[in-house]
Amino acid sequence: MSTAREIAQTTRRLPHDGMSRGRPVGGEPHVRSDGGLEQLIRGGRLAVVEQSFADSQGLFAEGDEARFFYKVESGVVRLSHLLADGRRQIVQFCLPGAFFGLGALRLHATAAEAIGGATVLRLSRRRLDEVLCAEPATGRAVLELLTVQLAEAQGRMLMLGRKTPSEKLASFLLEMAGLSLGDGGAPGWIHLPVKRQDMADFLGLTIETVSRLFTRFRAAGLIELADPTTLRLKDRDALEEIAEGLAEA
Amino acid sequence: MSTAREIAQTTRRLPHDGMSRGRPVGGEPHVRSDGGLEQLIRGGRLAVVEQSFADSQGLFAEGDEARFFYKVESGVVRLSHLLADGRRQIVQFCLPGAFFGLGALRLHATAAEAIGGATVLRLSRRRLDEVLCAEPATGRAVLELLTVQLAEAQGRMLMLGRKTPSEKLASFLLEMAGLSLGDGGAPGWIHLPVKRQDMADFLGLTIETVSRLFTRFRAAGLIELADPTTLRLKDRDALEEIAEGLAEA
DNA sequence: CGATAGTTTGACCATACTCAACAACCGTGG
């Protein structure tokens, strides 16, 4: 499914006066509190390297040694688990601005792959550890990041375990809409590079079910589709009721 | 379903020469690296209070202000999300030795309830924050705890989203068996105060399905049941194959 | 144009849920 790691990838060492680049084109929409991390990156104290990855190219695999963590500059990165027979569970979509790879011990617990081309900053975990000892304040930032990610993960468990397929998709659409507000395109329209298979693997459904739900939602006037990956929420309230299980559809 | 918070609960302030008490009776089986946390507790620098809770009694609710975090001394605590219509997802079982309540921002993202009577140490988050600033080493410990919990949560998402019911139960039994090794009872026998409904809400199944699976597993000679909550794994290898999806049943 | 990847739709079916009854077990109190 992924030829991944064979493809050559762009790697560019940043000059560590660095980071004068403006915010990535469509990115950094929701203001995640980077805490001290952003400053550390800007200060060039974390051995920052910018890397670009092609669609479906892997950044690291489950079980890889966790020497780095990352910040998404542009594009989307998916974190996933894989079962022996090919079943896959995506545990997180990382949008621009998001950090990932922190929640790992010695080895990465998930695989990470780019979706539709992505650029990330690669940061040294070891270096971070050193900084952490010197500056307690930074630890706070990391701690908060992990805390948020844990809360998100637990929320997703509710979705996976107890929500119906339509509730799942409604929740997902609302979450994505909330995260990618103002994507650069026409107002209200959001472009998700995420394909049906990715959505299915995120929601714990099959690709067919996801597709059927899209047609159902479209027929019900809840959403509008320009092309399969570009959509607009026409009735956010109704979607929210569905997501909470207060309404059918 | 839970009259919870009305029931009176035992609260005992510990003398802060404190913690001379031996390990809890059946508890602290797997050596979680408490890092610096254990020392902090022993040092009496975190305003430790011991509390006892009756079966199904709540420690805190979803949305409560997160002023404390906890360590389980004895019994089991469940962390769960609740949907408006009563659907529940248990996101974590906290066995003796486990910390919980750290993965919260200002408010608790889950509810916490005792299962079958539990005793916990209540610790001040604010005090922890202060200590964190003074002692970076402690931050590491907390960070590692959160990291482990995040990894566990992500693993559970795989289970909820992509595993079949029998795979779910097999995974669950193996996990619990691994955690509660040497429970004091006869060797190999594990006593789970966790009821069928709790298992169902943890695995994202109905109580009937869980029950049917138990009979199926028992008939297949995979497990042995003394009473509904006391069991022994008769064929761990087979269970592992089922959990991984390598075998049917 | 054909080729490929992605999506949609249909028909069928296995599975786990729903509803319901029943059994085992508990402490309480007549």
Place this chain on the structure above:
DNA sequence: CCACGGTTGTTGAGTATGGTCAAACTATCG
């Protein structure tokens, strides 16, 4: 002692639902 209600667990019958398999459709690109 047994009757009783409450809680928990097991089992059965029927069904809705989402998965599986298969085919058609669309778009993009060389």
